[in-house]
Amino acid sequence: MFRRQVAFVAAAVAALATVGAGVAMASQTPSGTAVAVAAVPRPDHVVVVVFENKDYSTIIGSSSAPYFNSLAGQGASFTQSFGVTHPSQGNYVAMFSGSQQGVTDDTCPRNLGNVANLGSQLIGAGFTFKGYSESMPSDGYTGCSSGNYARKHNPWVDFSNVPAASNVRFSAFPTDYTTLPTVSYVVPDMCNDMHDCSVSTGDTWLKNKLDGYAQWAKTHNSLLIATFDEDNFSSVNQIATVMVGEKVRTGTYSEQINHYNVLRTMEDAYGLSALGNAATATPITDIWSTTTPSPTPTASPTASPTSSPSPSPTPTASPTPTSSPTPTPTAGCVSPGQKLGNPGFETGTAAPWTATSGVLDNGTSEPAHAGSWKAWMDGYGSAHTDTLSQSVTLPAGCASYTLSFWVHIDTAETGSTVYDKLTVQVGSTTLATYSNVNAAAGYAQKTFNLAAFAGQTVTLKFTGVEDSSQQTSFVIDDAALTIG
Incomplete structure (x- = not known):
């Protein structure tokens, strides 16, 4: 229903992209005599292929994506992998440079200058890098679009320190894989990346174009x-991520990762400094194996063994549970406990939250999850933006950093096009976006790991945006950030 002027803003603290969550064990026992290795091995070649705007459940287990699921069965499939923002362009920039670099939309062109990124790092360290873009009209092209090509999916063009020679058409992708650069990014065009065409179209493209490399990689x-x-705004930005290669232990892995963890893993493999948010992201170490009991000679000598916990030598046969008993705080954990002030808003005022006018509400038009008060964003049925934020310090050295809250979305919007949305951020990192497409009846609890932000003072910020058409209310209650 339409919101009364006295009603309140919704303090949605939906932090989901949990960079640097602790490593979990694989849910399958790999065959053979391979043993886990603690560091990240150094592949001769890495190829990263990025698809568009589909959530995890649309791909994994879907009959429309048989080849993608086949790859998942051949390598490491991550059940808790997430994008870092919406819309597309910020994710591409983040996965390539460790930060969104202030990019919050798909505006083109973006000229980010001489900012360090994976391509410039590799080239500067004596390795090689190329980005292969399908349907790009010419090598070195810097235009915003051409046919099914879109520059917003091509982040290396935005950085002046990546040479034009590294920006090539996908038609140049070699059939002799030994001639590939050290690291390659492959971006299908707007149809084959599933953005404008079906899942099955992109799945078939992946099989036809990269299965040869996938099979070769497993022995080379x-x-x-x-x-x-990113996802399609239908979940909490949960996406499918699969890794296949000679050193990869087959299985499903439940640690929470995002683009920064993947970037950090590649940087560790080649002895590169971790950029931006990758510096606080945990590298992926539990999926690697070697066929001999001795340490692999190709592991990066500069990867710090103290930055990534050692996985168990043999994974358990049963799937890793998504929630585990609260671990004992580690040495150095100072002042554990609940860190959010006024988590249920029952004081009747927003403080210590900073909120726009009319945030707090104790009426009955939108019910509270518990008690009388709740945070209520938007619901006016007109162009409106509400914000709510709180700064909090997360002490270092603790075993767990758990953010939880209850969210209720009341909307008149229907269909897959999103106009009204609630964005959740920690600092400059977008953690989740909520809208009519992921609304559920009543309240739903969200719980996330914020271990990536340990040792930092950060601001949780929740922004509700409503256009001038149908109304949407975002209601949040009983938030908590518990350090243990």
């Missing part, structure tokens, strides 16, 4: 990473 110390930029 190389790696294929198949992932997505």
Whole structure:
């Protein structure tokens, strides 16, 4: 229903992209005599292929994506992988440079200058990098679009320190895989990446274009990473990510990762400094194996063994549970406990939250999850933006950093096009976006790991945007950030 002027803003603290969550064990026991290795091995070649705007459940287990699921069965399939923002362009920039670099929309062109990124790092360290873009009209092209090509999916063009020679058409992707650069990014065009065409179209493209490399990689110390930029706004930005290669232990893995973890893993493999948010992201270490008990000689000598916990030598046969008993705080954990002030809003005022006018509400038009008060964003049925934020310090050295809250979305919007949305951020990192397409009846609890932000003072910020058409209310209650 339409919101009364006295009603309140919704303090949605839906932090989902949990960079640097602790490593979990694989849910399948790999065959053979391979043993886990603690560091990230150094592949001869890495190929990263990025698809568009599909959530995890649309791909994994879907009959429309038989080849993608076949790859998942041949390598490491991540059940808790997430994009970092919406819309597309910020994800591509983040996965390539460790930060969104202030990019919050798909505006083109973006000229980000001499900012360090994976391509410039590799080239500067004596390795090689190329980005292969399908349907790009010419090598070195810097235009915003041409046919089914879109520059917003091509982040290396935005950085002046990546040479034009590294920006090539996908038609130049070699059939002799030994001639590939050290790291390659492959971007299908707007149809084959599933943006404008079906899942089955992109799945068939992946099989036809990259299965040869995937099979070759498994016997030539190389790696294929198949992932997505973001979901389709129907979940909490959960995406499918699969890695296949010679050193990869087959199984499903439940640690929470996002684009920054993937970037950090590649940087560790080649002894590169971790960029931006990748510096606080945990590298992926539990999926690697070697066929001999001795340490692999190709592991990066500069990867710090203290930055990534050692996985168990043999994974358990049963799937890793999504929630585990609260671990004992580690040494150095100072002042554990609940860190959010006024988590249920029952004081009747917003403080210590900073909120736009009319945020707090104790009426009955939108019910509270518990008690009388709740945070209520938007619901006016007219162009409106509400914000609510709180700064909080997460002490270092603790075993768990759990953010939870209850969210209720009341909307008159229907269909897959999103106009009204609630965006959740920690600092400059977008963690989740909620809208009519992921609304559920009543309240739903969301729980996320914020271990990536340990040792930092950060601001949780929740922004509700409503256009001038149908009304949407975003209601949040009983938020908590518990350090243990």
